[in-house]
Amino acid sequence: MMFVPIILFFIIFKYVPMFGAIIAFKKYNFADGILHSPWVGLDNFKLLFSTPTTLQIIRNTLVISLLSIFVSFPFPIMLAIMLNEVRRMWFKRIVQTLVYLPHFFSWIIVSGIVVTVFSQQNGLISGIWESVTGHTYPFLYREGSWLAIFVGSGIWKEAGFSAIIYLAALSSIDPTLYEAASMDGASRWKQIWHVTLPGLRITIVLMLILAMGRVMEVGFDQVYMLQNSTVSNISEVISTYIYKIGLMGSQFSLTAAMGLFESMVSLILVLIANAIARRYGNGLW
């Protein structure tokens, strides 16, 4: 019964606006509005998918996104577990606060730092690299190293913030389990493996499923700020492409069509992820 306002909320603020997505099948204009703009069937989709770059862009989005998810996924968990191992409270609090900080700095700032560190001319890392190997390496201008920097900067920026949820989950693990394990002479590693990780399992599964829902949305700012011409073959993603199209004039119907496509892909991925999770009894529904 207490659920009624919640249902109302989702209907009013989520499902009603969702009908606006029909402009993906229309040629939307202000004068006619959403309802009366002329239908054009699948023309918008055809326009999007008939261009040679679109497939590349979708591929890039998937590659960058899946790579980010799978490489960065363990970091917040490891961070949380390590913090959990720390006995000195002041140390734990300070580190915990510090690693959470980068979340609050926008990509404009982070990209400035990234360039300072990795630039070829007098970057920090390049300097070290040069003194070891004797020549400079264009980290920012090779696709492989750029991807690594991209994913790495994402981890650095968000791992501390994402760890919060696991820290909360850790606090609900029954300490007697640790005591028991310790009695049995289990080492710290074994305790992590047999007590901590199982305790986090549900949260991890939840986070993975939710991450699947965001596969198509590679953050615009991160790509836009970090990309450069030499890596555009792999760095151009849906969000930056839509942004470029928008610069020429607002293309509502095209954007909506792309949005709808993204949603369909996410839906499929979430359904698959949930089906797998359900097999192990942890499905969302």
Add this chain to the structure above:
Amino acid sequence: MKPSRGERIYSIAVYIVLSIAGLLCLLPLVHIASLSISSMQAVASGHVTIYPVGLSFDAYKQLFEGTPIMKSFMNSIWITVFGVLFSMVFTILAAYPLTRSYFFGRRTYTFGIVFTMLFGGGLIPTYLTIRSLELINTYWALWLPGLVSVFNLLVLRTFIENIPNEVDEASRIDGCGEWRYLLQIVLPLSTPVLATLGLFYGVGYWNSFFNVLMFINDSGKFNLAVLVQQLIQSQMLLSQMNASGSSEQIVLSPEMVNAAAIIVMVLPMMAVYPFLQKHFVKGVMIGAVKG
């Protein structure tokens, strides 16, 4: 029991790794803070990296005298405090029923809710909805559409589900009603996750700028995130304009003023977090099961 040598090495390794991670993450803050208290000359010549050059507090003076920062700050607090309050209440009300096994159709509801996370109508339809409720230019346009975040809802639901069944059964025997069970047992047991969600909502509202820009039409109601964004945006505008050949006269706010604004915006978030951390205490669950 004396810790073994392996354990000692292990724990030293943990401290070292964490210290390095902490220091790495301190970098941007130090850099920005240094920018904000350096002289304009040094900043314009790119001389400032880790430590301030040509110490000067002009940026803060300019920020507090030349921009509506105090007003925006207060607006941000207002938006955040009430936003968190409303969101927490309704997220709890949404999550709890979904954990009750007798709640009919909860799988359908859950799917329906996840669905809204994946599909959206976009900006214009959302705006029209809010407008038809006459919420434009009020903070309700921020609070209501953001009332329940699906992500947070699912997190909370998962945690509540995780509460051992014995607790539920025990309280039933005690003759505990649904509301009393929620308020007196479930919520206290969920403090860590509630603190987490509070933080997530708080950070969300504190940083929210796009919705404020779109749904608020009154400069006096803009928040800190919008102000900081407008200041920083001028640099992005500049590069766009170079591309398009526009001859707009733009007001490029000095970099150290932007840096000062960012510091003002980040500090409260930094100050709040340690207080929430103390709620992440271990063993809240166990006491309840025994009691």
Add this chain to the structure above:
Amino acid sequence: MRNATKKKWAAIACLLAGTAIFPACSNDGGEQGDKSQGAGSQGKSKITVSIYERGNVPQEMGTIDNNQWTKWINENGPVEAQYVPIPRGESVQKLNLLFASGDAPDVVSDFATSFRDQLYQQKQIMAVDDLIAEHSVSYKALMEKYPELKKAAAKPDGKMYEFGRVQQLVGFQALFIRNDWLKKLDLKVPETPEELFEVAKAFTENDPDGNGQKDTFGIALSGETGSAINTMFRDVDWVLEDGKLVRGWEQKNKANEFKKRLYDAGLVDKDFLADKNGQKAQQDWNSGKIGIFVGRTVDPVNVTQYYEPLKNNVPDAEVIAIKLPASEYGRFAIGVNNPVQMTTVINANAKNPEAAMKYIDFMASKEAGEMLRYGVEGTHSVKGANGCLKPQDAALFSKEVSWNIDFQLLMSQIELEPCAGILSQLDPEKPLEKEFLELVKQNNEANLGEGVEYASITHGEHMPTLSDNLSVIQTNVSKISDFYNKAIVAGASYTIEQAYAEALDLWNKSGGGELAAFYADWYETSKDTAFFAKDMWQFAKKE
């Protein structure tokens, strides 16, 4: 369960109670809104007007939609304007929302030509020929004096839809070079790309700053300096050949070959691609590490951007602004302003177009223009030695006046000449500003002097807007610049020829032909009516 029902009502009540708080919450801003409306303007018609919000109004001065200038406008103007703040960074999105929902202001100003064209295509703005003819005084007079205003405001259907402002044509971008370095290395000002290359080489290799280290760059390659090199070879996408507007591939290849040579010879910062808006190059220029750099000379703030820090770091630095070297394609202007800039349109749904016209008329008048630009004479400004108003107290001026520039989008600076340009605003008493004045003059000569032409057929803001399909094509082919940039930094492994081949391939696959046909056709049909470079040069200062 019964208990739960009760609580459900409690929950709903809570929602409602929440709604009841709302007036309390909005009081804060509401008060101010009321005040602005009440400000002594009974009986005047009301209109709504967009105004950019940039977060730069000092708190004591109120807000951008309610401050001493809005009050002044409402008291002295013919109508009562209520301002709708539009965040500058997201202006197009916000205005789109307002138009989509029918909430758009009556008078809308935005710099984005593509956005105003879109409003025209969507029939959201009003043709204003009749309005001007019947209800305008000062704007009509301005149009008679500067008929180009009409030319620039016309849309494809031949009617006028936009209002704008007229400025003198001046040098916008400037090609700065370190004259002390030239002297020290006994070089002369480069006149051709080849000489430019040689100078850059000497600047890099011969230790011009005399610190014994090879730590200088000959020339910048990011930001506006990179664009200036394109301009030098007339690489402006669309060029005239035999009276037809065609894609300038050859020019593009030449420009990028030159850049590649600079890069391969190590005369530029290897990380120029990571320097998106040229900020790093600017910092290097300011610390005296770059010899040739494109900056600006249009605004007094340019002194603090490009000159003051340099002089502080290198007191002996001597800068001159030179002409862009002449390539085989001609000698071109580095960059000039848009002398006839369209800014403002009237909403097609405006209830009272006449009042909107009156507002525009007032804002375009010299009286309003002077007041908004200089503030109150005697308080904010005083007449200087040259007879021009100038700030009396810089701090007071910046606190009370300088942030109001977005109220000046209809003000034709040319009417305030000779007191509007940067020449009148710099103070020859101050050594730094005096030196910069010299640079401004040099740069005007470099851009507008004899034998210098504009590389493009017209300013970017006067180019036609593309339809949906074409703008998707345009977006897709914009990737071409990535190929060329890649070629610049790739050494021998990826040449300009390879980039060109790949670019042509993408061009053909993406339907570049349609784009070319559109531009050729547009030029063919509107070469007598559209606003071209020769129209811009009408506004050059005549000595």
